[in-house]
Amino acid sequence: MATKTWKIEKDLCRCCHGEGAFNNLAEPRTFLDKVEVYSDMLRECLDIDIPPVPGELCAITYTICNACIARLRDACNFKKQVQDCEQRFMTLYYKNAIQGLKPATKVKEEIEVSIEHAQSDTDADIVLKKEDEDDDDDNHFLGGDDDDGMSDDDLPIKPPKQSVSTMKTRPKPKPKPKAPPVVKKLKPPPKPKKAEPKPAKEKKGKRAIPSTSTFNDADTQIYICDVCKRVFRKRKCFQQHFKAVHMGKRPQSKRCRICKIQVSKYKRAYHMEESHGIPAPSCGACGKKFAFPGEVLEHQKFVHMGESEYRCEPCDLKFSSRRNYNRHLIKHTDVRKHKCQLCPRTFKYRGTFRNHMLIHNNIRPHVCNVCQASFTLSGTLKGHLIAKHPMYAAELYA
Structure with a gap:
């Protein structure tokens, strides 16, 4: 099957694939004194995230046409309308400010029921005689004796029917109470014996972490x-x-799937490029390389497209992560929550406080390779090399 190539001459609308001179999805624009960012509107209203593609197609394929912009505005306005109406309805409902029409109640007419008096014994006898005559008539129509030789005396005698009035007057015999069924008591299932907890055995080579x-x-x-x-x-x-x-236990490195060398996950992309020729994830606009493909999209959104969720209002600076944004906000405050217990100095940042505690504990991890002098901070070592060993510093920091 022959492959087809798609030649894009102008901008491409990512919503309808139309071509022309369109607006960028991430560029803020003003409409009726309101700032609109179409990528944010798609994400908030329709829950659709359209990412930019790396490379030369990044700018011309990250646009939207005017027709799609109009439909997107209508969708956002309709969503806002539904939310406002629902909020107003629930507010009135919980305040008991909504009333409905009560249905009209229908009055049922009472039916008068007349109770017949009990008939006398003579009336009951007359009724029984009439029923007997009716039975004789019925036998006459049945044709007398059957072919089987059975006479009327052999037929079962039916009890005489009682009238409705007599049935009402005569009380029905109360049914004899039935004996309760015998229920066999089942023996309860034996309770499972609780397993006694076994004493935990201390594994060799492990020690408790003091905290x-x-x-x-x-x-x-x-x-x-x-x-x-x-x-x-x-x-x-x-x-x-x-x-x-x-304890000196660093995270374990994983083996390379080609040469079986232990490489940490942050250096795996660079190892694959240097040793096996597999290119690392890189930005098509500036060529910067990264350890993971997800970092490329974050870099392009923040650096090249100008998208950022974290912006400082006092100084109008943007940040790529919440951690950097919170760290920057400390500059605008005078709170120094890190206080040294050995001296009256206080610090805003926890990292500065850690470096200060290294001085009290006399910890000097940075050692000069020339004169074996040790220092607390790496900046102090660099200043020492420039002042005392300029030739070595020039080679080291070239």
Whole structure:
């Protein structure tokens, strides 16, 4: 089957595949003194997310035509109308401000029932005689004796019918109470014996992780490491910290499916490109490489398309993640919640407070390869190399 190529001469509408000079989906535009972003309208109103494609087709294929814009506005207006009407209805309903027509009640007419008096014994005898005469007439029509030789004496005698009036006057005999059925009592099933808990055996080579669980001022549970006194909100985060920092157990690397070399997941894409020639995920606009394909779309939306959910109002800066946005908001506050217990200094950021505690604990992880001098911060080591060993620093930071 021959493949067909689609040649796009102008912009392409991603909603109807029309071609022409259209508007960008992520570019904000003003309509009737209201700012519209068509990609956000599609996501909020119709729950449809249209991502941009990487490469040269990114700009010309991420547009929408005027006809689709009009239909999208109508859909958004209709959704807002339904939401407003529903909110108003529920508000009036809970306030008991909605009343309906009550149905007219119909009065049922009472029926008079007349009770007949009991007939005398003579009347009852007359009725029985008439019934006997009627039975004789019936036998006459039946034809007398049958061919089988059975006479009228052989037939079963029917009891005389009683009139309605006599049936009402004579009380019916009360039925004899039946004896209750004998129910055999089933023996209850034997209760299962509770298994006694076996004492937990301590595995060899494992030790308990030292931590202190307390509650802070907001009545939330926190975990404090007994070694370095770091505070964690979740026990899982504390366990990862203790195993990685104090026990030296880093996350295990996985084998490459081609050469069976242990490579961590963040370096797997670069290893596949350098060793096996498989290109890593990269941006078609700027050529930047990433470890995962999902990072490429996030990069294109934030850097090239200008889309961002996190924007700082005081300084009008955009951020790609909520973590960076919350970290930036600390600059606009004067709250210094990280206080050193050994000196009166306070800090806004937790990372700065950690580096400060390294000074009190005399921890110097950064060592100069020339004179073996040790420093607390990497910036201090860099300044030392530039001042004391400029030739080595020039080769190192070239």
